[in-house]
Amino acid sequence: MKLHQLRYLVEIVAQNQNISRAAESLCTSQSGISKQIKLLEEELHLSLFQRRGKNLIGLTAAGQEIHQAAMRLLKNAENIMQIAREHNGHSGALVVATTHTQARYVLPYVVERFIRQYPEVHLHLQQGNPNQIARFLIDGKADIAIATEALEQCEELITMPCYRWSRSIIVRQDHPLCRLQGMTLQEIAKYPIVTYALGFTGRYKVDEAFAAQGLRPNIVLTAVDADVIKTYVRLGLGVGIIANMALNAGADGDLQAMPAKHLFGVSTTHIAFKKDLYIRKSLFRFIEMFAPHLTERVIEQAIACNGNAGSRKKLFQGITLPVY
Numbered sequence: 001m002k003l004h005q006l007r008y009l010v011e012i013v014a015q016n017q018n019i020s021r022a023a024e025s026l027c028t029s030q031s032g033i034s035k036q037i038k039l040l041e042e043e044l045h046l047s048l049f050q051r052r053g054k055n056l057i058g059l060t061a062a063g064q065e066i067h068q069a070a071m072r073l074l075k076n077a078e079n080i081m082q083i084a085r086e087h088n089g090h091s092g093a094l095v096v097a098t099t100h101t102q103a104r105y106v107l108p109y110v111v112e113r114f115i116r117q118y119p120e121v122h123l124h125l126q127q128g129n130p131n132q133i134a135r136f137l138i139d140g141k142a143d144i145a146i147a148t149e150a151l152e153q154c155e156e157l158i159t160m161p162c163y164r165w166s167r168s169i170i171v172r173q174d175h176p177l178c179r180l181q182g183m184t185l186q187e188i189a190k191y192p193i194v195t196y197a198l199g200f201t202g203r204y205k206v207d208e209a210f211a212a213q214g215l216r217p218n219i220v221l222t223a224v225d226a227d228v229i230k231t232y233v234r235l236g237l238g239v240g241i242i243a244n245m246a247l248n249a250g251a252d253g254d255l256q257a258m259p260a261k262h263l264f265g266v267s268t269t270h271i272a273f274k275k276d277l278y279i280r281k282s283l284f285r286f287i288e289m290f291a292p293h294l295t296e297r298v299i300e301q302a303i304a305c306n307g308n309a310g311s312r313k314k315l316f317q318g319i320t321l322p323v324y
Contacts, residue, residue, distance in 0.1 A: 003077060005040040006070040008033045009048065013067055014139065017049065017056035075140060075276050093122040094283060097133040097142035100224045101201045102269070105245045107146075110289045118282045129199050129224075137274055143283060144273045146290070148202050151272040159272040160302055161316055162291035165324040166261035167206070168247060170233055170240040177239065178256045185263055189215045192238030194229050197222040201243055202267035209264045230255065245324045266323065275303075293319050 008022065012033070015021040023030040041048055048063035049056040059067055098107065103125050115123060126133075126142050130150035136142040138156050145151060151159045169188065171177050180187060189210065196203040201224075210217050220238050223229050226246030233240040233255060240255075241264075247257055271287060271294070273279070284296045301315055 001040065001043060002036070003074065005036045006074055008036050009040065009067060010070050010074060012037070012049075012056065013059065017058060019056065071140070072276065075274070078140070078278075093124060094144075094286060095124045095126055095136075095142040096144055096146065096286075097126040097128065097136040098146040099130065099133065099148075099200060100127055101226065101243060101246065102146045103127055104225070104227075105243070106269075107290070110286070113289055114282075114286050117285065121282050131199065134272075137272060140274070143277065144271055144287065146269065146271050148267050148269045149199060149204070151270045154272070156274060157272040158275055158302055158305075159270045160291070160294055160299070161319075161321055162269045162271050162294070163322045163324055164266045164268050165202075166244055166259070166266045167202075167241055167264045168244050169258045169260050170230065170242060170247075170252070170255045171258075172234065172236060173254065173256050175239070175256065177258070183258055183260065183263065185210060185213050185215055188239055188241075188263075189217045191218075192220040193217050193241060194221045194223075194232050194238040195219060195241040196226075196229070197224050200224050201226075202264075205264050205267055206241055243324075268321070279303075293321070 008026070011022040011026055012019060015025060019030050019033050023033050026033070037048065044066070046062045046066070047060050048066060050058045050060055050063075096107075107125070111123060111125075114121075126136055128136065130147040133142070133145045133147050134150045134154050134157070137145045138154065145157075146162070151157060169177065169183060175191075177183070177187065177191070195206060198204075203222075218238075221229075221232055223232075226242040229240045229242055230252065232238070241260065244259075271291060279299065284299065287294050287299060288296070298315070298319075305315060
């Protein structure tokens with residue numbers, strides 16, 4: 001049994017049993033992959049795939065178990081290589097899966113500091129929606145993930161809270177809402193709304209707040225980028241609802257921003273990694289730069305809690321998270 005055979009098996013499954021796409025992804029030949037899978041099946045005396053003619057249509061029961069074991073083995077092999085690189089003075093690459101909001105408004109200062117301290121590390125930001133980001137981690141395509149949604153629901157991940165944030169209402173300076181003394185959801189719902197797309201930047205909190213009041217707001221435009229939301233607010237398309245972290249006192253001086261914490265509450269951004277990840281020193285430092293309360297000791301305690309979500313939650317109860 002060879003590691004590359006297991007790698008071929010895992011990639012075929014990742015490509016929905018399409019050997020051609022697996023070969024393209026791994027930069028090898030289709031015939032070479034087919035031959036190695038056949039050799040692996042002969043060695044194991046098992047059929048790993050269900051077949052219809054020459055086509056693979058799914059894993060057999062044994063194939064499913066071996067696929068899971070193969071993913072664990074490949075991850076351990078990668079961890080061994082990471083340990084070797086670190087002891088040889090090479091920190092390799094760090095892939096951070098995150099949303100546009102985090103990459104655009106929160107991470108720049110962290111990335112700048114990190115690259116100055118670890119110039120030998122190749123840093124890559126992999127952007128997507130929260131569900132995609134969680135999938136990147138689970139599939140081994142990212143080292144860590146940063147998002148507000150989705151991560152806590154994944155049992156395969158160790159998730160830790162980083163900071164809390166709230167929202168603001170933004171309008172043009174001539175908008176009627178600027179003249180109000182107290183902002184309410186009923187007043188906001190009188191106007192068209194421009195805000196985040198579903199699944200991004202705590203959008204569900206906005207929907208829940210309106211629904212709790214029996215209101216059905218007229219959301220005329222959604223986007224994943226707060227700068228896009230601001231653009232259409234400037235055009236008079238509607239009232240914007242964005243994260244406070246996306247406000248820029250200088251660049252957004254032409255807009256009126258009004259705190260909306262009392263309307264939509266607060267959300268928590270988390271950082272996560274797979275339970276079997278080998279965390280090298282540079283990764284510990286990146287996490288601590290992003291969330292200073294997540295020291296190496298705290299992270300190790302979170303890992304020790306493993307699958308016990310209750311213990312991990314208790315670990316962070318005494319920590320006061322920064323609020324943006």
